[in-house]
Amino acid sequence: MVIYAEYLFLENGVAGLMILLLTRRICGFPSSWPRLVLGSVLCGLYAFILFWEGLTWWLATLFKLIFSAAVVLLVFPSLRGKGILRALLVFYLVSFAMGGIVIASLYFFNSTGITARGAFYIGQITYIRVFLGMALAWGCIYAFSCFIRARLRKDRTEAKLRVTLGSRTVTMEGFVDTGNFLRDPISGRPVCVTTEKVIEKLEPEEAQFCIVPYRGVGKEGGLLAGIRPDSAALITPDSKPRPVNIILAVSKGELPVGHDGKQYDVLLHEALTEGGILQGE
Incomplete structure (x- = not known):
């Protein structure tokens, strides 16, 4: 041959x-x-x-x-x-x-x-x-x-998000929202939604601000104020902290409560849990 x-x-x-x-x-x-x-x-x-x-x-x-x-x-x-x-x-x-x-x-x-x-x-x-x-x-x-x-x-419905802005670092209890498809229209970064109460724990005066357009199901769309943190890391129970490149959007109201009555600090973008099968193990 x-x-x-x-x-x-x-x-x-x-x-x-x-x-x-x-x-x-x-x-x-x-x-x-x-x-x-x-x-x-x-x-x-x-x-x-x-x-x-x-x-x-x-x-x-x-x-x-x-x-x-x-x-x-x-x-x-x-x-x-x-x-x-x-x-x-x-x-x-x-x-x-x-x-x-x-x-x-x-x-x-x-x-x-x-x-x-x-x-x-x-x-x-x-x-x-x-x-x-x-x-x-x-x-x-x-x-x-x-x-x-x-x-x-x-199986990845909950995770912690550690965010650093200026000299302050805050660790938030997060819920993976499979209906959250928000992205920054300029950079394409996934957007996580948190509350004003959490943002106040950071140093928002030192942040870079942006505007994130959104549209809800059966509701009129609008604009959310967002900030670009200096760094962020996703923390799950079975893995090491993984750096993520995100935008934090600020919601004026409270976030939805979990089925067990747990109050979350941030709604995580679904893309944050789409790492490799073996990633972070």
Whole structure:
């Protein structure tokens, strides 16, 4: 079987990009597009080493582990300690899942292929087959991650919001409002709604103010005064504080009371709980 270098590079480069994107989505770790593209290029180049006959099995395995760790550190430079291990584990799990889906699709379409050094190469390759195979694997894993995140989101109904403005810091009891879709029209930041009583505990005279338009169900719209805090962090019982970039809108009235009679200080935007499946664990 003749293996064309450009097809080999394209297959593994596209596959590497999708694996890195899914790893970022599942873990919730930040990464820029230039780093993702660079990581996918390295994955494409790595494919040529798989067919190097001089590598022993243990040396090939060691090289795979080192290469995977290097790509993860390159694409997610902010990770430390356990974060690196999580990202590496998810990177491998997504790789295995995508490989299984591709092999299953080959069996379904009666396609041929060869294996070498732990790699599976598809014969009679075309761009259409590359696109369909990658799209199928991407769709399956993406849909599964969406399902898991949706189930987790249902359990995240309460969280604390720690806000710093000037020299003062206030920790608020927050409720995740799934009907809150407010965003700052200029910056696109999610908007959390609090009361004047809470704002008075900060230093509003030092804040940057903005206007947030809103529209309620069955009600006329209006404008809310908002402030941009110096910093904010979301705190949940099972995770470490996570920095969030938000706008605090001020409501003149009291916030709704919870089912158990609990009074909340802030209504959190639903986007704040949409971190990765493993984020903050």
